[in-house]
Amino acid sequence: MSIVIVLVFAVLACLGMPLAFTLGFASLAGLFMGSIDFVVMPQRMMHAIDSFPLISIPLFMVAGELMVEGGIMDRLVDFANSVVGRVHGGLAHVAVLTGALLASVSGSAVASASAIGSSMVPSLRKYYDDGYSSAVIA
Numbered sequence: 001m002s003i004v005i006v007l008v009f010a011v012l013a014c015l016g017m018p019l020a021f022t023l024g025f026a027s028l029a030g031l032f033m034g035s036i037d038f039v040v041m042p043q044r045m046m047h048a049i050d051s052f053p054l055i056s057i058p059l060f061m062v063a064g065e066l067m068v069e070g071g072i073m074d075r076l077v078d079f080a081n082s083v084v085g086r087v088h089g090g091l092a093h094v095a096v097l098t099g100a101l102l103a104s105v106s107g108s109a110v111a112s113a114s115a116i117g118s119s120m121v122p123s124l125r126k127y128y129d130d131g132y133s134s135a136v137i138a
Contacts, residue, residue: 005030060108061115067102068115076101077120091127092136095120099137113137 009026013019031041067073080097084090095116102112117137124133 001030001034004033057108057110060111063108063111065115065118067105068119072105073098073102073115073119076105091124092132095124095136 005026008029009022012022012025017025031038036044076098077094080094080101081090084093084097087093098120099109099112099116102115103109121133121137124136128136
């Protein structure tokens with residue numbers, strides 16, 4: 001069954017079909033060739049996505065955006081700037097310290113990186129190049 005999936009995927013990808021459709025058709029070919037009952041398929045699909053981490057990631061990102069819009073991010077940046085702002089490379093230190101503080105508040109490093117990226121990268125780009133700014137946020 002695996003060879004059928006790989007062959008269908010390879011043939012459709014070489015023909016220039018978009019990868020989303022190629023993955024869908026390859027999985028359908030695998031379902032037709034396998035012994036999976038189609039009545040059980042929606043139950044298995046729901047069980048595969050019924051996961052707490054999958055639900056929590058978008059909610060943490062929303063929490064990060066609410067913190068940015070509510071002004072908590074500005075207060076965290078001001079606090080971090082008062083702690084390490086006078087050090088050489090202080091703005092990068094502020095970004096790292098703000099990321100640590102926001103991650104401790106929100107509980108998610110991904111949410112803090114997305115929230116800090118939207119607010120700190122424009123100010124980081126004034127002093128550093130794009131690669132260094134991205135690396136500091138990551």
